[in-house]
Amino acid sequence: MHINVESWWYFLSTMATVNMILWVISVVYFHRRKALNHKNVRKWRIIMLYCSGIYVAGCAFRSFLPVFDLERLCVVDSVLSNVFLGRTIATVAELCFIILCAILLHEAGRGIDDRFAIKVSLLLIPAIVIAETCSWYAMLSTNYFGSIIEESIWALCGLLVLISLIKLTPHVKNRHRNFLSVMMLFAIGFVIFMVSVDVPMYVSRWLADSASHVEYLSLMQGLHNALQSCTVNLSSDIWRAEIPWMTLYFTTAVWVSIALPIAPNYKEVMKKKSRASRKKRAL
Numbered sequence: 001m002h003i004n005v006e007s008w009w010y011f012l013s014t015m016a017t018v019n020m021i022l023w024v025i026s027v028v029y030f031h032r033r034k035a036l037n038h039k040n041v042r043k044w045r046i047i048m049l050y051c052s053g054i055y056v057a058g059c060a061f062r063s064f065l066p067v068f069d070l071e072r073l074c075v076v077d078s079v080l081s082n083v084f085l086g087r088t089i090a091t092v093a094e095l096c097f098i099i100l101c102a103i104l105l106h107e108a109g110r111g112i113d114d115r116f117a118i119k120v121s122l123l124l125i126p127a128i129v130i131a132e133t134c135s136w137y138a139m140l141s142t143n144y145f146g147s148i149i150e151e152s153i154w155a156l157c158g159l160l161v162l163i164s165l166i167k168l169t170p171h172v173k174n175r176h177r178n179f180l181s182v183m184m185l186f187a188i189g190f191v192i193f194m195v196s197v198d199v200p201m202y203v204s205r206w207l208a209d210s211a212s213h214v215e216y217l218s219l220m221q222g223l224h225n226a227l228q229s230c231t232v233n234l235s236s237d238i239w240r241a242e243i244p245w246m247t248l249y250f251t252t253a254v255w256v257s258i259a260l261p262i263a264p265n266y267k268e269v270m271k272k273k274s275r276a277s278r279k280k281r282a283l
Contacts, residue, residue, distance in 0.1 A: 003236040016060035048261035051096035058093025074230035084226040098128040111266035117164040140222030144206035155194035162187035
C-alpha cells in the first residue's frame with residue numbers, strides 16, 4: 001500500500017494544532033469545575049494539568065518534526081530534526097504522561113480503598129524511568145534490543161493499569177464509572193497494539209540486524225551521531241511501519257492526557273464510602 005508521507009505529515013501538524021487548542025479548552029473547563037475545588041485534589045490536578053500541557057507540547061513538536069530515531073531519518077529538513085533533541089523531548093513528555101496516570105490511579109485507588117491500584121500507581125513511574133533508559137540506550141547504540149525492553153515495559157504497565165481499572169469500575173457509579181470505562185477501552189487497545197504490533201516490530205528488526213551482523217555504535221559514537229541533523233527521507237517504504245504508532249501516539253494518547261486532569265473527583269467516592277461506613281457503625 002502506497003502512503004503519501006507528506007500528506008501524513010500535514011495531518012500530524014494539523015492535529016498538533018487542534019490538540020493544543022483542546023488543551024487550552026481543558027484548562028478553562030478545569031477552572032470552572034466545582035467538583036475539583038477539594039484542596040488536596042486541586043493541588044494534584046494542577047500538577048496533572050501542567051504535565052498534560054508538557055505532553056501535548058512535546059507531541060506537537062514531534063508531530064511538526066517527525067524523526068525515525070534509530071535510522072536517523074526525518075521528514076522535515078531542519079536543524080531541530082535530530083534524534084538527541086527528539087528523544088529528550090519524548091523522554092520528558094512520556095514521564096509527564098505516566099505521572100498523569102499514576103496520580104489519577106492513586107487518587108482512585110485511595111478513594112475506593114483498592115490496594116492493588118495504589119501499588120500499581122507507585123510502580124508506574126520507576127518502571128517508565130527504566131523504560132526511558134532502555135530507549136536512550138537503543139537510540140544511542142542503534143540496537144533495537146533496547147526498544148524491545150522499553151516497549152515491553154510500557155505494555156506491562158498498560159496491562160497493570162487495565163487490571164486496576166477492571167478492579168475499580170464495579171465500586172463506582174455514574175460519571176466515575178463512565179470515565180473509567182472509557183479509560184479501560186483505551187488501555188485494552190493500547191495493550192493489544194503493543195503486544196501484537198509494536199513489540200513484534202522491534203523484535204523483527206533486532207533479529208534482522210542480528211542476522212546481518214550489524215555493528216552497533218558505542219554510546220559516545222551514538223551521542224555524536226545523534227547530535228547531527230537527520231537525513232530527510234519521504235519514502236513510504238521507510239515510514240510505513242512508523243506511521244501507525246506515531247499517528248496513535250500523537251492523537252489518541254494526547255486526547256487521553258488532556259482528559260485525565262479533568263476526570264471526575266475520586267475523593268468524592270472516598271467521602272461517600274466513609275459516610276456509609278459511619279452510618280453502618282452507628283446502626
